[in-house]
Amino acid sequence: MSLTKIITRTFSTTITRHRIIKIQDQEDFNQQVLNSKEPVVIDFFATWCGPCKMLLPRVEKIIEEHKGEIHLAKVDIDDNAEIAMEYGVSTNLDSDYRVII
Secondary structure, X not given: OOOOOOOOOOOOOOOOOOOEEEOOOXXXXXXXHHOOOOOEEEEEEOOOOHHXXXXXXXXXXXXXXXXXXXXXXXXXXXXXXXXXXXXXOOOOEOOOOOEOO
C-alpha cells in the first residue's frame, strides 16, 4: 500500500524595481551612472567604515520607497580611489563636521 502525501506551500514574492549597482571601475561608473536614463544616488563607501554601514539601510529604504524611479550605485573608495577623488570624497570630517567618506 502506497501513501502519497501532498504538501502544498504558498510562496510570496515581491519584485524589486530598484537596482543596487556595485561599481567595478571607471568604465562601469560612466555606463551605469553618468549615462543612466534614471537618476542614480551614489554611495561612496569603504568596507571598514562604521558610519557607512549604519547609513546603508536608510539609503536603501529611501531608494526602495521610490519604486524604480531612482537607483543606487555603490562605489568602494578603496577599489575606486580615482572616482572618489574626482568627486572630492575623502575620509575626513569637513569644516561643517559632516562625515565625508
